[in-house]
Amino acid sequence: MALPAMDIVERLRAAGLRPTRQRVALARLLFDGCDRHVTAELLHEEAQSRKVPVSLATVYNTLHQFTEVGLLREVAVEGAKTYFDTNTSNHYHFFCENSGTLLDIATASIRIEGLPQAPEGMSISRVDVLVRLVDDRKR
Known part of the structure; x- marks a missing residue:
């Protein structure tokens, strides 16, 4: 079930984040539907396939910002392999x-x-x- 754009915007604001176009687009990909585990690369690929114009660096930065404010949980698997979990x-x-x-x-x-x-x-x-x-x- 897709979350309305206003719910995403309010969720970002409540976490203390400005709801930029890129943050809202990435949040919709992350939080629409069931809990999930994603890497930055997987989310970037998903964004590209859905025609969301965002760089891999922006995806990394956004995932870390979402983690800092408690919207995501970071799960380190190996040195360079990190997943982000929507179930916090x-x-x-x-x-x-x-x-x-x-x-x-x-x-x-x-x-x-x-x-x-x-x-x-x-x-x-x-x-x-x-x-x-x-x-x-x-x-």
Whole structure:
């Protein structure tokens, strides 16, 4: 179900972002429909295929801005491989190494125990769990 343009504009304003034409266009791609995981490259390709005139650098900058204001969650998979998740709730992920696919894990499926005490003056903001998968059928 597509979100009306005004809902996107209000969502950006509520997050403290100016709703520029490019931000609104990228937000529509990101937030129309179900939660999803995208890389900057995938979102750029999607934007290009939908005739949204935006550079890869602008896509990167916009994804990072959306992350800073809490509209997205950044999931680092490998050194240079980062996904952006529209589901910002506290949850965990499977990463399929064969396909590069990131999938949500039901939060109730994992129990975290024995976390260390945070250093003085600091607190734990969240715990990231990434379970790596290999499709044995493709070996």
